[in-house]
Amino acid sequence: xxxxxxxxxxxxxxxxxVRIRRTVRTAASAAGLSLVDQTKIVTAASELAxxxxxxxxxxxxxxxxxxxxxxxAGLRIVFTDEGPGIADKxxxxxxxxxxxxxxxxxxxxxxxxxxxxxxxxxxGEGTRVVLVxxxx
Amino acid sequence: xERVPILKLGRFLLVSIQIDLEDRTVLTLQxxxxxxxxxxxxxxxxxxxxxxxxxxxxxxxxxxxxxxMSRLMDATTVVVGMRPAVAITLVELGxxxxxxxxxxxxxxxxxxxxxxxxxx
Numbered sequence: 001x002x003x004x005x006x007x008x009x010x011x012x013x014x015x016x017x018v019r020i021r022r023t024v025r026t027a028a029s030a031a032g033l034s035l036v037d038q039t040k041i042v043t044a045a046s047e048l049a050x051x052x053x054x055x056x057x058x059x060x061x062x063x064x065x066x067x068x069x070x071x072x073a074g075l076r077i078v079f080t081d082e083g084p085g086i087a088d089k090x091x092x093x094x095x096x097x098x099x100x101x102x103x104x105x106x107x108x109x110x111x112x113x114x115x116x117x118x119x120x121x122x123x124g125e126g127t128r129v130v131l132v133x134x135x136x
Numbered sequence: 137x138e139r140v141p142i143l144k145l146g147r148f149l150l151v152s153i154q155i156d157l158e159d160r161t162v163l164t165l166q167x168x169x170x171x172x173x174x175x176x177x178x179x180x181x182x183x184x185x186x187x188x189x190x191x192x193x194x195x196x197x198x199x200x201x202x203x204x205m206s207r208l209m210d211a212t213t214v215v216v217g218m219r220p221a222v223a224i225t226l227v228e229l230g231x232x233x234x235x236x237x238x239x240x241x242x243x244x245x246x247x248x249x250x251x252x253x254x255x256x
Binding site: 014015017018021022025035036038039040042043046047050095105106108109112113 | 137156157158159160189190191192193194219220221222224225228229230231
């Protein structure tokens with residue numbers, strides 16, 4: 001596998017979505033997340049990787065360890081694309097709202113499954129989504 | 137792309153998912169199941185997901201589609217073996233798997249299908 005900048009995993013095909021799930025699973029397990037929390041973060045990552053591929057026209061993901069101000073450890077995943085971006089972020093976060101043929105649960109579902117969720121996007125300038133899951 | 141084999145077991149079709157599901161694999165399975173139901177005249181479909189470690193919205197929606205589709209061809213679909221962590225995650229994701237019957241394991245799934253046929 002070729003990962004251009006260190007730690008960045010490409011999202012250009014369905015295979016890459018599966019690869020990201022595996023990487024997140026391994027990292028979540030190594031970070032010490034419970035089995036349920038591992039499953040939640042892998043599922044959220046799968047939704048966002050697919051969004052990056054389908055709506056963002058491809059992009060990349062970075063999986064890294066996270067630490068909060070109190071020293072609590074967790075896992076952070078950052079998805080980036082240079083696709084068309086999202087004009088109305090609030091609408092995009094609504095259950096059932098979809099531009100494609102999906103269920104519209106990708107963004108809203110991923111937000112519910114993560115402990116922290118950040119969405120940055122501007123029309124024409126791509127999208128960046130950050131997911132964090134803390135160890136309980 | 138890997139494929140999921142479809143086995144015939146008496147009046148039923150058995151699908152045991154043992155690989156990481158990519159979207160194309162799931163769509164291919166859906167199409168092949170439709171063809172196999174018609175070809176074999178199967179009355180039930182059992183999808184064993186005991187080895188599946190995540191079900192996201194795409195995979196979950198496909199299970200619902202398979203259940204609706206098989207119903208139109210007079211076959212009942214049962215999803216068996218869902219892991220507890222997967223069930224918890226699906227609920228939080230907001231996916232209810234509408235129209236999909238479930239059973240704890242393969243054995244109970246078979247019994248459920250047989251009971252639904254014998255009850256007619």
